[in-house]
Amino acid sequence: MKPSLFLGICLSILTIQPSYGHLSDRVQEEYNEDLNLRDLPDGKLLAHFKFTTKVKAKTQANAPLLDYGLYPKAIGEILQSYKVHEMHLTFTQGRWNYEEWGYPPTLSAGTGVELWAWMKDSNNIDEHWKSLTNTLSGLFCASLNFIDQTLTTEPRLSFKTDSKDTDKRLRYGALPHENVCTENLTPWIKLLPCKAKSGIAVLLNPHRIYNSNFHSMAIHAKSICVVKSINKDEACTERVLELEQTITSVMDPVRDTSRRDWSLESVFDRQLKNACPVAKESKVSVDLMNAGTDYELKPATTVQDNVAVYKLSKSKEPLDIRMTWNQPSFQYPLEPVQPMIYAERYFTGYGQERGGLRITIRNRNKSSAMPVIYYDSIPWYLKLYLHTLKVNVIGNNSADNDDIIQEMYYQPAIDRGRPSMIECQLLLPADSVTTISMDFEKVFLKYTEHRPDANRGFDVGSAVLTTWIPANNNGLIVYGEAQRIYTDTLLVSLPTPDFSMPYNVITLTCTVIALFFGSIFNLLIRNFTVVEVKKDD
Template sequence: MRRASVWIGLAYLFAPSLALSQGENYKEDLRVQPLRDGRVSTTFSFVTVLEGAVPRNPTALEQPDESQHYALFPLTLGQILREYAITELHLTLNAGKWNYDNWGHPNEAGVSTGAELWAWMGASEATTVDERWSGLRNALSGLFCASLGSLDSRRTTSPMVAFPLSGSTPPFALHELRHASLPSENVCTENLTPFLKLLPCKSHAGLAALLNPQKVFDADWHGMGIHVIWKEGTGVELKLTLQAVFNPVRTSAGKRRDWSLQSLFDRSIERSCPVASSSSVTVILPEEENYQITPQLPAHVDGLAVYDLSSLSNFTIPFNIAMFWPSEHSFQYPPPPLLPLTRLSVKRTIHGTTQTRGVLSVSVTNNSPEEISAGYLEMMPALLTLWMHTLKVEINSRIRCDLISGLNYHPPSPQPNGRLSPSTLQAVLTIPPKSTLKISMEVNKAFLKYTEHPPDAMRGWDLPGAVFFPLLRSTNNTSSSYDWERIYTPTLLVDLPTPDFSMPYNVIILSCTLVTLIFGSIFNLLTRKWVVVEILE
């Protein structure tokens, strides 16, 4: 602890000047929002901007790269970006299921269960995009202690419409997208530790000091994200995010929804990060007025309480924010029915009575009084084959083929390594106001070789969730029917035709038993000496 204090003190003296000389800027923010079901949503955002930086030209990979000197930008991640000439990168690791109806849209759209990685890379004759994609996956797998190396050609697709560039496009080459997801990936402390090492102050100071692994991984939902975007005229922006949804009602002895930073994280902020140009905590205030918040601010602007932590001398140390409802004896859940907080509500299931065939069903409900056009994306591994001639679109049990357009389906195709690529289904759905659109299609389940089954074959296989994305984005601050983020459906568990793995075990046990009996009997006959023993009375 003493050594950490010494390093932080040295950072106060030298880090600001280094940041200015290198053209780097770092800021951090925490958004806290009480939810209507008694839960509390927290979103940490750590943004580092490498001013004036430009992604590496992929056509010059054979030439030596210029030296990179970073003061705030993490060197380990910067070397990976330069080595594989990455223009834009997005990596998310999440655990749980995001409840869109009760929690609304998340602050960070990437909330798919498990691991999701997608990157934009420029084409090059020196090394192909697929070669650099393979190197990128393995490098990030080692950096974040995750199974990203498993995101091979069996899970890689290029859905460019659903995952467009978030930043600018460099003019030096045509860019291609690679996207892959691993829904069975678990998130644990091994992923959070390297995540914190990418921050300038690590977890010793600033908002990152609140990130207690025991509390974060006890949340109802938690996830972390790494986003690298290049913006022309600004530079390379690295945004590290961590989201968690806590349930104080569950952990409170009195079943109250009162919360504080100390109760949520079991930690408090004792010092600010010295290299942060901006550090703040924003609390989204609930609509009801029977709450109290401390420390009290003189004014709340637009339903927000903003605490500037650039100088903690204005607050009591250690710094802690608390919100409580003094008139409530215990939290009462809102009675049903509750109106969904999002314009679209999506449900997705797979059902069937056999292990070889089934039906994939998707139900999309438009909760708004306006018609919505949404993109629909299915990225299905070769474990399932979609029969497109059985595709049906219904509203109120009536076939409505006019509500689906732009249908684009790529079936699984063989790869040079002998494996099959995933199938991709993209379409445009038009959902009338206040109605539910149902999509269904038959699927075939693959019969795998016995060597391709995992150790827990009887558990089933995890299928990635479908993605619904807006076709148009709002260009101003006014409300728009298309001003919403991507929506991920929960993952599915499919039961494939599985051989009886107990039969080899039974055969081995029976064979060993027979061999033991036969061998033992013959061994006794050959080695035992039979003599007549006289018994004297």
């Protein structure tokens, strides 16, 4: 070996050594990626991506939050700069069909953009909220900066947190008319440690994801306080930052081939080649609950609790999961899923002056009553009348309507200042249909407050129901994690002036002024002289 080559190798090893030492300092970081595939009863395919990053943060005062490695610096600086304990941002397009698909695996299924955050209670919390929306707007190329005071609420009963921090307050805002596109997905992918170069994120093909019946992209960031002492009043001795990025998409193989057969390559137009090098666990799981019995899954793998699991770290070849059924064509099922708690919300009345809001909640649990928290934020231009609130129960004659609402919080709207907010803690009787109705009056807006497509109407965000689905544990009824149910967004038509009349007036006025001005200007500046005409001899 040449001395120069040997010297170069030694220098390379010495240069690489610090980087390995730097990686060994990151034993407190952990990154996992998971993809869950599930066949739905109507032949569609549900794909749920989940990427989780955890890291221990510093608790010293006036110190940087952490030395950023796997955890994205953009999110960490947002949490530290605006005193955010917990943040949930969701971009959703499409409608989740509860009656046929059941409950979604994601926390939010409301159309548009939804943002809610628990922030440190201080005098400038509203300024921090405004800065947070503007920063996220620039980070994800969205219109989050339009979430101003007229769209912001502070729920009291919904969106609870399990954090041990007590000095925090909640802010919630939504944009139901916001569209979702690749401009939002690209910065979202850049937050992943391996981006879309390797691992499960390779399957995030925007052409296929945005061609689905439903897709939801979310970021859930938490700053978890850990107290290693018996006395719970002590300050945090350790703080863990957790970032969970999820993408939920509902594909439709039957639409193109009339069969429910699918594969990773046919659905995403890509294959899984390897796992992300920094991932502790990288796996793909296939839920066989709705697959039936006449199916074939390739490549073969172990199946436990009706779930087939593929670990990318053990795969030496590109992984292309295929699932086929021995059926000539897909037979659409006639029986819906019928979730235990289901809600619908719609407008009542007619005309451009008054109307009503009605929400119908169905409890299909035949054995016991179900606790539900109903949250709704109504824009300020729909003035609710609380004295018209009515509750009606169908299907349980012994239930008293006055006992349905156990607790209620109502915040009236301020014109051009804040929306109306109503929260009700309900106890739905077993096997019943509960209807809540309320009247409102439509406000006549200024012509400058109308949108360019004024005759289309204004979007009203989804109502949110929070419930706890019971489970049977050795004869005991145990309530699990909170499940949120989102209603459809509504479109309200407000009194709209005829915007063509100002155009006609402006056109006619400009024409008259032009003719008048031209004539007067011509008379003022033109010099009239007598011209003698000489006759030719």
